[in-house]
Amino acid sequence: MRHLLSTADLDVAEAVRILDTAGQMAATQAREIKKLPTLRGRTVVNLFFEDSTRTRISFETAAKRLSADVINFSAKGSSVSKGESLKDTALTLQAMGADAVVIRHHASGAPHTLAHGGWTTGSVVNAGDGTHQHPTQALLDAYTLRRHLVGDGGRADVSGRDLTGLRVAIVGDVLHSRVARSNVQLLHTLGAEVTLVAPPTLVPVGVEAWPARVSYHLDEAIADDKPDAIMMLRVQRERMSSAGGGFFPSPLEYTRGYGLDARRLASLPEHAIVLHPGPMNRGLEISADAADSSRAVIVEQVANGVAVRMAVLYLLLAGGDAPTSSQPGTTNETKVDA
Amino acid sequence: MSTRYLLLDVAPLGGEATDVLLADGVIAVIGEDAQAQAGDDATVLDCHGLVLLPGLVDLHTHLREPGREDAETIRSGTRAAALGGFTAVHAMANTTPTQDTAGVVEQVWRLGREAGWVDVHPVGAVTVGLEGERLAELGAMAESQAQVRVFSDDGKCVHDPVVMRRALEYVKAFDGVVAQHAQEPRLTEGAQMHEGVVSAELGLAGWPAVAEEAIIARDVLLAEHVGSRLHVCHLSTAGSVEIIRWAKSRGIDVTAEVTPHHLILTDELARGYDPVYKVNPPLRTQRDVEAVRAGLEDGTIDIVATDHAPHTREDKDCEWAAAAFGMTGLETALSVVQETMVDTGRMTWADVARVLSTAPARIGRVSDHGRPIAVGEPANLVLVDPAARRTVEPEQQATKSVNSPFRGRDLSGCVIATFLRGRATVLDGSPCDESVVVSR
Ligand SMILES: [Zn+2]
Numbered sequence: 001m002r003h004l005l006s007t008a009d010l011d012v013a014e015a016v017r018i019l020d021t022a023g024q025m026a027a028t029q030a031r032e033i034k035k036l037p038t039l040r041g042r043t044v045v046n047l048f049f050e051d052s053t054r055t056r057i058s059f060e061t062a063a064k065r066l067s068a069d070v071i072n073f074s075a076k077g078s079s080v081s082k083g084e085s086l087k088d089t090a091l092t093l094q095a096m097g098a099d100a101v102v103i104r105h106h107a108s109g110a111p112h113t114l115a116h117g118g119w120t121t122g123s124v125v126n127a128g129d130g131t132h133q134h135p136t137q138a139l140l141d142a143y144t145l146r147r148h149l150v151g152d153g154g155r156a157d158v159s160g161r162d163l164t165g166l167r168v169a170i171v172g173d174v175l176h177s178r179v180a181r182s183n184v185q186l187l188h189t190l191g192a193e194v195t196l197v198a199p200p201t202l203v204p205v206g207v208e209a210w211p212a213r214v215s216y217h218l219d220e221a222i223a224d225d226k227p228d229a230i231m232m233l234r235v236q237r238e239r240m241s242s243a244g245g246g247f248f249p250s251p252l253e254y255t256r257g258y259g260l261d262a263r264r265l266a267s268l269p270e271h272a273i274v275l276h277p278g279p280m281n282r283g284l285e286i287s288a289d290a291a292d293s294s295r296a297v298i299v300e301q302v303a304n305g306v307a308v309r310m311a312v313l314y315l316l317l318a319g320g321d322a323p324t325s326s327q328p329g330t331t332n333e334t335k336v337d338a
Numbered sequence: 339m340s341t342r343y344l345l346l347d348v349a350p351l352g353g354e355a356t357d358v359l360l361a362d363g364v365i366a367v368i369g370e371d372a373q374a375q376a377g378d379d380a381t382v383l384d385c386h387g388l389v390l391l392p393g394l395v396d397l398h399t400h401l402r403e404p405g406r407e408d409a410e411t412i413r414s415g416t417r418a419a420a421l422g423g424f425t426a427v428h429a430m431a432n433t434t435p436t437q438d439t440a441g442v443v444e445q446v447w448r449l450g451r452e453a454g455w456v457d458v459h460p461v462g463a464v465t466v467g468l469e470g471e472r473l474a475e476l477g478a479m480a481e482s483q484a485q486v487r488v489f490s491d492d493g494k495c496v497h498d499p500v501v502m503r504r505a506l507e508y509v510k511a512f513d514g515v516v517a518q519h520a521q522e523p524r525l526t527e528g529a530q531m532h533e534g535v536v537s538a539e540l541g542l543a544g545w546p547a548v549a550e551e552a553i554i555a556r557d558v559l560l561a562e563h564v565g566s567r568l569h570v571c572h573l574s575t576a577g578s579v580e581i582i583r584w585a586k587s588r589g590i591d592v593t594a595e596v597t598p599h600h601l602i603l604t605d606e607l608a609r610g611y612d613p614v615y616k617v618n619p620p621l622r623t624q625r626d627v628e629a630v631r632a633g634l635e636d637g638t639i640d641i642v643a644t645d646h647a648p649h650t651r652e653d654k655d656c657e658w659a660a661a662a663f664g665m666t667g668l669e670t671a672l673s674v675v676q677e678t679m680v681d682t683g684r685m686t687w688a689d690v691a692r693v694l695s696t697a698p699a700r701i702g703r704v705s706d707h708g709r710p711i712a713v714g715e716p717a718n719l720v721l722v723d724p725a726a727r728r729t730v731e732p733e734q735q736a737t738k739s740v741n742s743p744f745r746g747r748d749l750s751g752c753v754i755a756t757f758l759r760g761r762a763t764v765l766d767g768s769p770c771d772e773s774v775v776v777s778r
Binding site for chain 1: 660
């Protein structure tokens, strides 16, 4: 693996390998000394053209626990709104000797352009691009699903296992969701069955080519599919306004049709778990009852995110053998504002 | 250099080979007498295997001057046109300042004359500043030295139905035509590529076929209602072909164009996020490609026009969403038409002459181009070698910009020579000396 741009690029063996490695990483994180020396001397740049403190901190934590040097390059709100600046920024990072660039960008395909533009030799990790992909989110979701739903509810060793036979419902703004796109492809690769649930306005034209079923009715989808997991997507409130596209009439109507509340939670199979990529709009796509219930694994997703991102950075930059050492390392942090 | 050319063993419109003498700016002799009458000073060209066509006429060229001389100038763009086999081009109005007054269109017309590579016919904007609100002074542009007959807000759609109706009516006074860039603006806000399977996967905002088709449907009905002539720019979808076919069957006075790129490229090319494939209207599906080929073959689509849209490297060397729409095309158009329509047996060279010369000249009311290959006709001609193969190298082209979607691709056919009123602008596939071209 040279870059991680899209879950579509992963075959089942590669995907399982990342999940297994994440499992090993998670094990090291249970120790008193969490830091591994694996990436000592390597530089990871977090290049964020779009605000996302959560994702940036997750990658930063992952890189530091592998003893990499971390540079946070925040390009938002600066001169970096015009075209060529992605190129200029890439050349700057190349000059700094970045071994990996973790990029978050508002434009779909920007990580692809960065990886293939000939501007940088480092590995590129897509940390979310426009409405295209967010592969580490899908990987951490898959890791979470495997932990809970494969091998007797999670305590057995699940390494080497995929998600064959699991049913997952993904609910909400599929049209604008890179989380949905990443998950549909990865879950399909791992053998799970996906049902997308959304009002028709929030389903992309062309979805018929996706390896997923589409339903416009959440209650029906729950009754018919009996999903093992339900993944609630964030819905931006501005989508309902005319200026935002007028995708649905009101938040209330959305919540009535597609929100996960106590009643719908109760209608799920007993073992089913609830995921959300965060940040949540409580009261819109998910009620407090559902978000805070014992079925929700939303907080655990955050912790799993660090392990998965450690695994990705490790496999991209160190490759080869699994980590065993728990030797503490040192990291330096540099902040650069562009 | 001589102004008499003797073309030996050349095939007019791909038909039977003969000899043709060009003298005094016209086709002087066709047939056995050509050699005898050539005289000693004629330049003799062995044209065995070559096809002679009327000089190509582009109804849709962006020359970028005034305003974006960093991407193209009238000089560089018309030189590219001559190399592509063109003898006349229509320069689109979306310049800076906009070609929406007699002064600006006359400036473009004059710069074209000074450059001398092809005849430049400026297109006039339909509305002031392409804003779609107030009609520009169409009459003044028509009566200017530039004698504008084609009006277009290309780049933008004349979306207000009342403004479109008025424009269609108004240009009747001087036999003008409104060339519509059919794009419903609300349906295409932020649109990046064709809306379909590929856009759904790539997460790029979709440009739905219906946004083109809805405007074309409205416009043909408007044209019928007011009895006006309508031209549809760069039609790109199967549905658009159907609508034009229906309109023509009703006797509506509509003509339509397709670009070379919509004849051969599809939205699958967007998968690499290379903005060289970002164009407006967007590349469509294979089904649409088949439909526009069929439409061109059966005459539903009247012409091929390049929509040559040069852009600087900065405007393309970036992420897809930030990149400009458009691709160059003047120097590859004839090859693409040959490859998609002639080499496949769907069209003859006479058909090529029709869709790339005669019909666009007629639509643009250009009287001295797109003429028959006959004695006494102006010698606006192009010599093509259909057997040649060439690899497209944008850096080697005459256009100032390198945003060709055919980089590295082998294409059929090569322009050997172009004649504008009997003077060669291109010989041996190379541009002639500029001093000769200009001193016409
Ligand atoms: Zn246009």
